Amino acid sequence: MTEKKRKLDHRPFQDNWTIEYGFVEQKDRAVCAFCCESVVCRTSSVQRHFQTKHQSKFKTSEEKGEAIKKAISGFKKQTVILSQAVGMKSKATECSYKIAQCVALNGKPFTDGEYIKEAFLSGAEVLFRDLKNKDIILSRIREIPVSARSVERRISDLAENVTTKQTTGLKQSLVFSVALDESTDVNDASRLAVVARYLENNHIYEELCCLLPLHDTTKAEDIVCAFTGYFSKQDINLNKLFCVTTDGAAAMVGKKKGFVKLLENHVGRKLLSFHCIIHQEGLCAKTSSLDLVSVMKTVVEIINFLISRSSLVHRQFKSLLQEVECEYGDLLLYNNVRWLSRGKVLARFVCCLEAIKMFLDEKQKRFPQLNDESWLLKLMFMTDINTHLNELNLKLQGQGQTVLDLFSYWKAFTMKLDIFTRDINIKAFKYFPNVKNHANQFEVNTDELQEYVKALKAEFEKRSQDFYIHGSLFSYLIKPDMLDLTNAQLELFSWMDIDDFEMQQIEFRSSEIWTLKFAELRKSLEDENFEKSGAILNCWISLPSSFICLKKIAFALLSAFGSTYSCEQIFSHMKAVLSPRRSRLTPEHSENCVKLKVTKYVPDIEELAKTMQGQGSH
Template identity: 30%
Template sequence: MAEDIKTQVVEKVKSSLVFAIQCDESTDVSQCSPLLVYTRFIWKESLEEDMLFCCSLESSTTADDVFKAVSGFFQENDISWEKLIGVCTDGAPAMLGTRSGFVTKVKEKASSVISTHRFIHHRALAAKTLPSKLQKHLNIMIKIVNHIKHSALNTRLFMKLCQDLETDYKTLLFHTNVHWLSKGNMLGRLYELREEVALFLKIEQNEYLATFNSEEVGLSLAYPTDIFEALNVLNRQLQGKNTTMIAHSDAIRTFIGKLQLWKRRIQNTSSFPRLNEILNKKSFRDSLKTKIEDHLQGLENEFQRYFPNIGERSFVFYLARNPFSLEVDDIPEDLQEQFLELKFNSVAKDDFTSLGMEKFWKKYLSVYQKISQRILQVIVPFSSTYPCEAGFSALVGIKTKKRNKLDVASDLRCTLSQTPPNIPRLVAQKSQYHPSH
């Protein structure tokens, strides 16, 4: 079945006008390094994405090893490099090195390919901008949570305390740096159970009790909880399948705009509900306001640094979403004549309304080639490695300690692929050794 699915996916990729790939590697329970490659292509007037292949990197995981694996698969299955228009990676030096990185080697085969690296990875880096004082208080909160969660006895005692007090939640959430949403969810639960945590520390006579009960730490808990919750919302917007650079760019630009808005109206804390709740009982000190302003400015600077060209393709985004709302002066000179032909094509306008963005540009690709080619460059390429990350999560359940010698390529394809196996074709290929009489 896995081989049949692979054959179908390869046939779709080869028949597509253009396609894009994303790749990522990880380390499994048996210390192997599986390389997972996904592809997005045009199939029957719509965009589809599916697992292209999975293989194990036998020795190192350098750019050469990754490129050899991808190039070997392309050569084995007669996939043309000329149709490749986008490659998405995790942003590691081995992938993006200007001299010998994977992307550099790909561009030697397909010079017009567009390189993107995952938006989620950048968001995680941009979030690490807390001022030293807030960071110090955050570290204390993490130590308190992990102190309770690390011990099985403390976990049970805290749960019993919450049950006796009839709280909505019974446990805290463990914090790990590996999980993207961990810090925001952990802080949210700690804020909800802050009185119970203080009581538990008092019963235990813990050294962090006085610090945790201080007004400064209380305010420092409320603000990070709010801001990390906002970052979590952004994170979830950047996840999922069948997402495009257009949607992800809109989400990033929206969040940057919110940061600028929050800075302008810093005195109005309604945008931060938990901080606003505490400030109804306490005064908003200038020192805390300055820290929040500094953090918001630092966040904005980081997002601007990691996404310097976030609006670079804005006219292409607008053109893709609604070409009939733009004026000819908004379009580059080399596309203006073809744009006018499209703009005043009433049949095309009706088709855009009825077909939707992806099917419309697929239909008119041969009619308005120059414009459609520019549109495909922002619709087809991946903007994150989410499918690969989801694939590695599935790998954890497939390759366990008890099955650590398993070759997971076929199992992973059957698990992850959106293409069902062609059962009638598979049955027809089998001989009937025991015919009925």
């Protein structure tokens, strides 16, 4: 009986029901144009409904025909009006998604949605004043739902959509690597930033996977638990993980119980790991003798007196700088955490040195070091060497750089230190302009300066052992035909099914076409403005599938991070979003805002709006 009834319910709609009984088809049902009731598509049901509810109203067949035509016409008009209303609601919803995206991209509070709408309406009143349909335009703007709650939900939907795309990309990718770092937000909550780099649709993506709160301690066990928990929740296979880059903290790189070691135990094999090269450069920059450390201490003491001790003193000092037409209008406060702070503080201090001396004399504030030739020499040297260190730091910064690029900058600077030592030894001071100006006025003793540069070079060589060990391996990206198989470290890639690597490598070396292609690649990379990682990737993608083992290794090497720059950038965005004025934001909301701010993916706003029931502004 049930199967028979189901078959009857799915009978096709018959056109004569419209003429004889005033019924129209709507979603596999027959709908009466007179009362809008629906019945199953069956002649007996349609006929029974019309005869019992509407037949008695008509005396003649002509009157019945006219009434049916009028009812059908009215029903169609009503349907059109309803569909237009639904369409307008859907557009208003889509617009609210766009506004929410702007709020997130600019790190603004959720309540700014109402402010944007108010500005929109105020501007529209003037902009569309001469249009006949101005009232329609304004009414549509008023329909946009942008309350704080609506904006919060929209941002959550957009972030979830981006997360879905990231997860799909990681699942489809052959290999991926991660960079992770831990910091503290404005609420003293520890947050773990995890950034992944992977290949999807012939593009390299560098995406924030998560910004996880660590509610208790931040030991290696806590970090690995949060890390593996996220990837398990997203059903991403950690066996495809190739390289892990951290800030080098003990909890991250401990030999027995560090995060990397525990993660290797979880994955079941050796992982390539790096200590962030920018952090290592910062540690090298702190290398100094006790005398040179005292120089920075005195500089900070003078700057604090001029800027922080008294507002009156600070105003008077700035007025003096303006009077003497100094290049800078003020000094900078020193921040030991910021990478470039030391070099910038010293450069500005030296530039304003004469004005500083004059002002301190007026205030009868004595700093005998400012008249000490030996101390001034150390000041000038510290300024010049930190200028060089800052130049290196800026080169190491930026997203999308390969380990090959970063290590090239590092090696180049290490070799420059030999030139600096020779320059100081012969007292030419070609690369130390401030020292040269000082030497033109006073006799200089360069022994301590040479010792400093030698100690700095030793520190650079000691702190980059992991890059020196694997440096030749990353040269494979642009010199695959020159790879030394005896030092290829193929055990790092054994899990990627590369059993035929040696055979394919021989075939590749024997192919003049492909070896020439990489020679052309190396030539194009000489252009500093060339997008290197993209060019390298495109070159490897162009190789035929017969070299699949070689391509797998190249894709793995391209995914590796050389620094945690992306994580540091994430924390900067987090502190802008989760500021003291917005400290009530939950970890989930702040993560959503930051994720939308940094992602390369474009959320499917139109599709999201279609899944929502259109509701106007209340």
